[in-house]
Amino acid sequence: MMTLISVELFKMFKKWRTYIGIIAIGVLALIIQTALYFTGKNMIDFQMRGMEDSFIMVGNLFNGYFIARMILTLLFIHIPFLVVLAGGDLLAGEATAGTYRMILTRPVTRMQVITSKFIAGFIYVVVLVLWMAFVSLGLSLLVFGSGPLLSAGSGIVIFAQNDVLWRFLGAYAYAVLSMTTVIFISIIFSSLVQNAIGPIVSTMALIIVFLILSAVPVDFLQNIKPYLFTTHLGQWNIFFNEEVDYGEIFKSAGILFAHCTAIYAATSYIFVKKDILS
Numbered sequence: 001m002m003t004l005i006s007v008e009l010f011k012m013f014k015k016w017r018t019y020i021g022i023i024a025i026g027v028l029a030l031i032i033q034t035a036l037y038f039t040g041k042n043m044i045d046f047q048m049r050g051m052e053d054s055f056i057m058v059g060n061l062f063n064g065y066f067i068a069r070m071i072l073t074l075l076f077i078h079i080p081f082l083v084v085l086a087g088g089d090l091l092a093g094e095a096t097a098g099t100y101r102m103i104l105t106r107p108v109t110r111m112q113v114i115t116s117k118f119i120a121g122f123i124y125v126v127v128l129v130l131w132m133a134f135v136s137l138g139l140s141l142l143v144f145g146s147g148p149l150l151s152a153g154s155g156i157v158i159f160a161q162n163d164v165l166w167r168f169l170g171a172y173a174y175a176v177l178s179m180t181t182v183i184f185i186s187i188i189f190s191s192l193v194q195n196a197i198g199p200i201v202s203t204m205a206l207i208i209v210f211l212i213l214s215a216v217p218v219d220f221l222q223n224i225k226p227y228l229f230t231t232h233l234g235q236w237n238i239f240f241n242e243e244v245d246y247g248e249i250f251k252s253a254g255i256l257f258a259h260c261t262a263i264y265a266a267t268s269y270i271f272v273k274k275d276i277l278s
Contacts, residue, residue, distance in 0.1 A: 001112060001115070001116065004108060004112055004113065004116035005116045005119050005120055005123075007116075008090070008116050008117055008119075008120035009120050009123060009124075012086060012089075012090070012120055012124060015086075015089065017085050017086065017089065018085070018086045018124070020082065020085050021079070021082030021083065021085060021086070021128055022127075022128065022131055024082055025075060025079075025082070025128070025131060025132050025135060026131070026135050028071075028074075028075060029071050029075070029132070029135040029136050029139070030135070030139075032067075032070065032071050032074065033067060033071070033139065033140060033143065036067055036070070037143070037144075061147065061148060061150045061158070062144065063140075063141075063144050063145050063146055063147035063148075063149075064137065064140035064141030064142070064143065064144040064145060064146055064147075065137075065140075065141070065146060065147065065148075065149040065161075065164050065168070066144075066147075066149060066150055067136070067140035067144055068136045068137040068140045068141070068168065069149065069151065069168075069240065071132075071136040071140070072132075072136060072168075072171065072175075072236075073237075075132065075136070076175065076234065076236070079128070079132075079175075079179055080179065080182045080203075080204070080207060080233075081204060082128070083124075083125060083128065083179050083182050083183045083186070084182060084183065084185075084186040084199065084200045084203045084204065085200060086121070086124050086183070087121050087124075087182070087183035087184070087185075087186030087187050087190065087199070087203075088186045088187075088189065088190050088196045088197075088198070088199030088200040088203065089190065089196040089199075090117045090120065090121060090186075090187050090190055091114075091117060091187060091190035091191045091271070092190040092191075092193050092194060092195055092196040092198065092199055110271055110272045111268060111272065113271070114191075114267060114268050114271045114272075115268075117187065118184065118187060118264055118267075121180075121183045121184065121187055122180050122183070124183070125176055125179045125180050125183055126176055128179070129172055129175050129176050129179065130172075132172075132175075133168070133172050137168055146161055146164075147161055148160055148161050148164070149161075149164045149167075149240075151240045157240075157241075157242045159240075167239040167240055167244075168239075170236075170239040170244075170249075171236040171237075171239045171240070172236075174235060174236040174239070174249065174253065175236050177253055177256050177257065177260075178232070178233040178234070178235075178236065178256060180256075180260060181229050181233070181256045181259050181260055181263075182203065182207070182233070184259075184260050184263040184264065184267075185203050185206065185229075185263060186199045186200065186202075186203040187199075187263070187267055188263050188266060188267040188270070189202040189203055191267050191270050191271055191274070192270065207230055210228045210229070210230040211230050213225075213228070214228060214230060214231060226255075227255065229255070229256060229259045231252075231255075232252035232253075232255050232256050233256075235248065235249060235252040235253075
């Protein structure tokens with residue numbers, strides 16, 4: 001099984017499209033960091049305007065944690081677009097290249113083949129999120145230093161310096177689960193078509209449709225909203241609330257995990273029953 005996974009990873013990272021997401025995250029993070037280096041303090045001053053008379057501010061609020069939180073918020077919306085570039089090609093790419101039969105003539109079962117592709121997709125997500133953590137949090141702390149975290153949501157919250165790092169670790173860990181759900185969806189679409197463009201477009205279309213349905217103020221749609229995976233993709237933000245609602249986090253994580261399990265089972269069934277003609 002390890003050999004299969006290694007082969008899938010080799011094939012994945014051999015393709016240039018796999019690096020689009022990695023390059024895009026790195027470039028965008030550097031652009032945001034550069035822009036904030038020159039203008040970021042004005043943003044802090046704007047958010048804290050009117051509070052200087054009531055509170056005494058101690059410490060550097062414009063620091064690496066503040067930058068990393070902003071980058072995470074800005075980039076997380078677009079990461080699904082980058083993840084599906086790799087996931088959509090995992091199975092459809094074999095059909096396009098005509099290598100299905102060659103793969104299945106090896107002494108491995110179809111279940112082993114499909115499982116190795118899902119594991120390879122998961123590893124790619126982990127690599128992408130770790131890379132984002134490095135360029136957003138690691139480099140920001142190196143350039144801007146550390147300090148308390150100013151978090152603006154429903155209100156202004158300032159976390160002590162020793163109360164921040166674990167929140168980022170939790171957010172990145174949850175982001176792995178969120179993006180794993182997205183790449184799994186692209187893989188099931190990839191098992192149904194012969195071209196990698198279809199899974200990419202289909203996955204993004206599904207996300208957009210679910211987001212629109214979630215926003216429609218109709219009772220039926222609001223009742224099914226808690227069960228849509230799109231409702232739970234951004235729950236990493238809970239880690240930056242003053243009081244972290246672990247019950248809500250585990251509930252959302254459970255729903256995403258259930259989606260991943262169902263998608264894996266459905267894709268495995270489709271692949272095992274698939275009539276391979278190429």
